[in-house]
Amino acid sequence: MKDLKCGLKSCRYNKGYSCCSDEISVDSGTDCRTFSPDPNKRGNLFEAGEEFVPADYSVDTAVACTAECVFNKQEKCVANGITVMSEGEQDAVCLTFMRR
Numbered sequence: 001m002k003d004l005k006c007g008l009k010s011c012r013y014n015k016g017y018s019c020c021s022d023e024i025s026v027d028s029g030t031d032c033r034t035f036s037p038d039p040n041k042r043g044n045l046f047e048a049g050e051e052f053v054p055a056d057y058s059v060d061t062a063v064a065c066t067a068e069c070v071f072n073k074q075e076k077c078v079a080n081g082i083t084v085m086s087e088g089e090q091d092a093v094c095l096t097f098m099r100r
């Protein structure tokens, strides 16, 4: 999956709100388990440069998932794209989840 949008800019795999990890894992509660804060990004949060990192949708990320979702086929996500977000300091959650 190349269209993997993610709002967690502090994650080491996030490039311009796109996920560039080779693989991610989403759990049964739809939380992204691959989220990994990058200590080097924290200090840059308020620098203009960080805001304008271009999105990189070239990485074909494999999404393993155990949520009871219509896009879950044998523990793999088959959606064309997903969006991951977090509210405040809470976990990263898959917003594309649709209960089956």
Ligand code: SF4
Binding pocket: 026, 030, 063, 065, 066, 067, 069, 070, 071, 072, 073, 076, 077, 078, 079, 082, 094, 095, 096, 097, 098
């Ligand atoms: S869309 Fe559904 S199957 Fe795909 S990662 Fe999100 S919760 Fe899992």
